[in-house]
Amino acid sequence: MAPAAGKKLVAATFTPFTLEGEVKLAEIVPYIDYLTKKQGVNSVFVNGTTGESMSLTVEERKILAQEWCEKAKGKMEVIVHVGCMSLKDSQELAKHAADIKADAIAVMAPFFLKPKSAEALKLYLQEVASAAPHLPFYYYHIPAITGVKVPARDVIEGIQERIPTFSGVKFSGTDLMDFGRCVSYSPPRWSLLYGVDEQLLAALPMGANGAVGSTYNYLGCHVNKLLSAFESHDLDQARKIQFKIQELLSFAANFGFDLGVNKQLMNDVSGLLLGPPRLPVMPCPNDHAQAIKEKYFKLFTEC
Ligand SMILES: CC(=O)N[C@H](C=O)[C@@H](O)[C@H](O)[C@H](O)CO
Numbered sequence: 068m069a070p071a072a073g074k075k076l077v078a079a080t081f082t083p084f085t086l087e088g089e090v091k092l093a094e095i096v097p098y099i100d101y102l103t104k105k106q107g108v109n110s111v112f113v114n115g116t117t118g119e120s121m122s123l124t125v126e127e128r129k130i131l132a133q134e135w136c137e138k139a140k141g142k143m144e145v146i147v148h149v150g151c152m153s154l155k156d157s158q159e160l161a162k163h164a165a166d167i168k169a170d171a172i173a174v175m176a177p178f179f180l181k182p183k184s185a186e187a188l189k190l191y192l193q194e195v196a197s198a199a200p201h202l203p204f205y206y207y208h209i210p211a212i213t214g215v216k217v218p219a220r221d222v223i224e225g226i227q228e229r230i231p232t233f234s235g236v237k238f239s240g241t242d243l244m245d246f247g248r249c250v251s252y253s254p255p256r257w258s259l260l261y262g263v264d265e266q267l268l269a270a271l272p273m274g275a276n277g278a279v280g281s282t283y284n285y286l287g288c289h290v291n292k293l294l295s296a297f298e299s300h301d302l303d304q305a306r307k308i309q310f311k312i313q314e315l316l317s318f319a320a321n322f323g324f325d326l327g328v329n330k331q332l333m334n335d336v337s338g339l340l341l342g343p344p345r346l347p348v349m350p351c352p353n354d355h356a357q358a359i360k361e362k363y364f365k366l367f368t369e370c
């Protein structure tokens with residue numbers, strides 16, 4: 068399945084761990100093959116929420132980012148999330164991303180000591196970006212997790228003067244008004260990527276340039292079809308696919324759809340050995356995994 072023309076589809080990668088909980092670099096080549104060949108996904112977002120970045124050490128994040136960049140070269144675009152709680156750590160990772168020739172970096176708001184205003188957040192983002200002054204830079208808006216409620220539109224206003232490499236927003240929020248206000252403010256060269264997989268279809272007519280999310284690891288091929296259907300104005304078909312995704316995720320939500328469940332579903336669907344999540348995220352109990360896997364295969368046939 069070829070990627071849908073015009074819209075970008077980005078998988079937010081899981082971090083492969085051994086059963087002992089150590090980073091497992093050997094799984095990255097098979098992971099790249101799986102995404103490109105089986106899912107038609109040509110971009111990855113590494114060390115984000117799905118990658119459990121905040122549960123990794125800075126060193127672990129570096130070796131993961133490096134392996135992805137080296138092994139994906141010429142095959143996939145690699146966006147590296149470099150946000151940390153400490154400005155210094157974020158800068159170190161931004162500089163490292165430039166050294167390993169990542170295609171772009173993204174940064175979420177720090178959320179232990181939170182920025183209290185758009186201005187504070189912009190200053191922080193600017194300082195991180197200055198450590199990698201030539202890399203395309205994305206703001207990663209994920210208010211449900213960071214608790215930083217500054218509208219994304221307020222963050223991006225005037226940002227180009229502060230961050231000349233500013234390239235777009237990964238918008239993982241449900242506020243479509245704020246999203247629309249980002250779209251209407253964006254110059255054509257920015258990319259606004261929508262990050263709530265269950266309602267991607269609603270963001271497309273609002274102007275999303277693509278999507279980034281965890282479920283595209285195992286639903287990429289179907290979402291490529293959704294994107295193509297949308298592009299060719301076949302909304303019935305696009306809705307059909309979106310509704311199936313909603314059915315899967317609401318079914319999984321009954322079991323508490325967290326990263327442990329999500330990662331196990333990816334293991335079950337792909338056959339990759341990405342291991343369990345890292346504490347405090349709990350591994351998915353077997354009976355839950357079995358039920359969700361059955362639901363997935365009932366809803367989705369191989370495409
Ligand atoms: C909170 C979270 O992880 N959000 C992801 C991206 O930002 C999404 O891809 C979700 O995992 C997905 O929409 C399923 O709820």
Ligand SMILES: CC(=O)C(=O)O
Pocket residue numbers: 079080112114115116117118239262279280281
């Ligand atoms: C889901 C997503 O985009 C992330 O893992 O950061």
